[in-house]
Amino acid sequence: MKFGTTAGISAILMVAAAALQLAAMVSAADYPKAETVWCAKTSRCSDAYVNCPAECASTTTPNAKGKVCHVNCDHPLCKAECKKRKPNCDAPGSACYDPRFVGGDGRVFYFHGKTNEVFTLVSDPNFQINGRFIGHRPAGRPRDFTWIQSLGVLFNTHKFTLEATKAATWDSEVDHLKFAYNGQDISISEGSLSSWYSQDEDIKVERVSTKNSVIISIKDKAEILVNVVPVTKEDDRVHKYNVPEHDCFVHLEVQFRFYKLSPRVEGVLGRTYQPDFENTVARPGVAMPVMGGEDKYRTSDLVSAECGACIFSEEAEDLKKQGNVVDFPTLDCTRGAAAGYGIVCRK
Template sequence: MAAARAAIMAAVVLLACAAYEVSAQPRRLPGNAQVFRPKKFGQRDQAFNCNGTNGRQETCFCDKRCPNECIMECPGCKSFCLCDFYPGVVCGDPRFTGADGNNFYFHGKKDQDFCIVSDADLHVNAHFIGKSNPTMSRDFTWIQALGIRFADHRLYMGAQKTVKWDDDIDRLELTFDGAPIEIPVKDGARWESAAVPGLTVTRTAAVNGVTVRLAGVFDIMGKVVPITKEDSRVHNYGVTEDDTLAHFDIGFKFHDLSDDVHGVLGQTYRPDYVNMLSVTASMPVMGGSPSYVSSDIFATDCTVARFGRNAGIAMVTGSAN
């Protein structure tokens, strides 16, 4: 039964994550599971009506680890976070889900850039923002921006600094080769590159959510979210009135990575990857941050960098459809 239930939940999560694939057609979730997204960030304990046994409705709530979006299994009010299941997802104080399905933290350091994925034809850096806590040996950190390199191109995805969060205001910043990417503020609006066939950006919500796709290479879903006062209180983040620390929850899907891929997340896609993290920890932490430090958001100078070892990406983008 346990194995069957795990298989069912894995299928539920893959269906719920259809937004990560621009080309995916809308599909129905099984009748006993629904995605719950509260309307306003930071309003915790918002009730979700779940059809229970004997036709009665149950009042359910998202797990406190993912109050802004969760999968609710009915009946029984079982709540799950997407980050617990979907490989390639990065959420919160960076909690990664590796390609092997295991979760781990990588804290990095605020105001620095780290190599997340580095392959011969693709390089992804993440810029970390954060808050220092004098009682801890590390910073609280979140991913504020991505710098993506392929062929001779540079794609930037950033969450703009925000003093006061408003759900209806777009805080996304997108550029391609230094030029702003302009997309109408409308759910489903789409931008397509004239220079690179197969490169598109599609809004997954009217504001603050997009999927970036390079056909045959990657799909990256980014959602800008704030740190709320309640988040700060519960976790002792120490957020001040001058910055909501807007950051990304991110989902990655990669196609055709080489066996030599590296980086914080990239290494988990290697066929020879062995998880050396502590299996007894409630949430293992990946160390070795000096190996992943890059000098800026587009730099490919981290110790484990693989980018530029061949030029195959030009063939991929040239033939994408």
């Protein structure tokens, strides 16, 4: 058979078609069947079913660096997107570095607090998140360098804490996370997708990687992406922290995703989610906008509900029934914390 003849051209076309068919089969096999995410009737995407894309077909993955399907049911496009499962320090709701926040309005600000003190990051009628700061003040500096070392979460009558354990030098093969629920230490097996649920399944802790990265899901309230990191030698050199030899200041990088907040939400970060909030420090030309409020948000303990501006109450559910709490539209969370991103997935 000679190329250029009718038979030859037909044979080439048949081979090409077979190759394309094989490629399509391989491509389909590479991706699992995509999940479908349902948005609650109370959300902006009311009662919509959104298909996950093939490249991130599931809302979970054993790959710490992989992406999962995420749907923002309050976005007008009602579209699924692929997101990483570790904190994005440049996204709204994040708190990283020393510490650098990105508010609900998308603007960057710094809140230094003070070494070995606790400040309320978010306070709403039905849950509160506090953060303990660590750090030090080199000679000649007017303020402390600080980092967020631990979080305390209060909701209903429950208290959950996680902290980054202290280390003189950083070892990524050591897990630096410690957890407690209602005052009792809890253990979570090392390994991607290892998880722990509270007895009522209103809180879930899932490891994103073998060590030092987790996602905390609080039913109907929030999701917290957490990563544990040290102050590196390069950080120390660039920012002139003068970190002592006996402590590498192991701390948390966090990103919060809230399912519902009242319009009067408070806290260092929470206030930036108020509908009428105006950021007066993050102005053009201000290289390092520093937000105050230490006295308003200082609290005595990691699981204390008391601060000058705190509005959390263990009786919030009763207040909600009486109509005193206004919920913003939210994702459906009827599967509790099991859905990971506060979404319901149906195959």
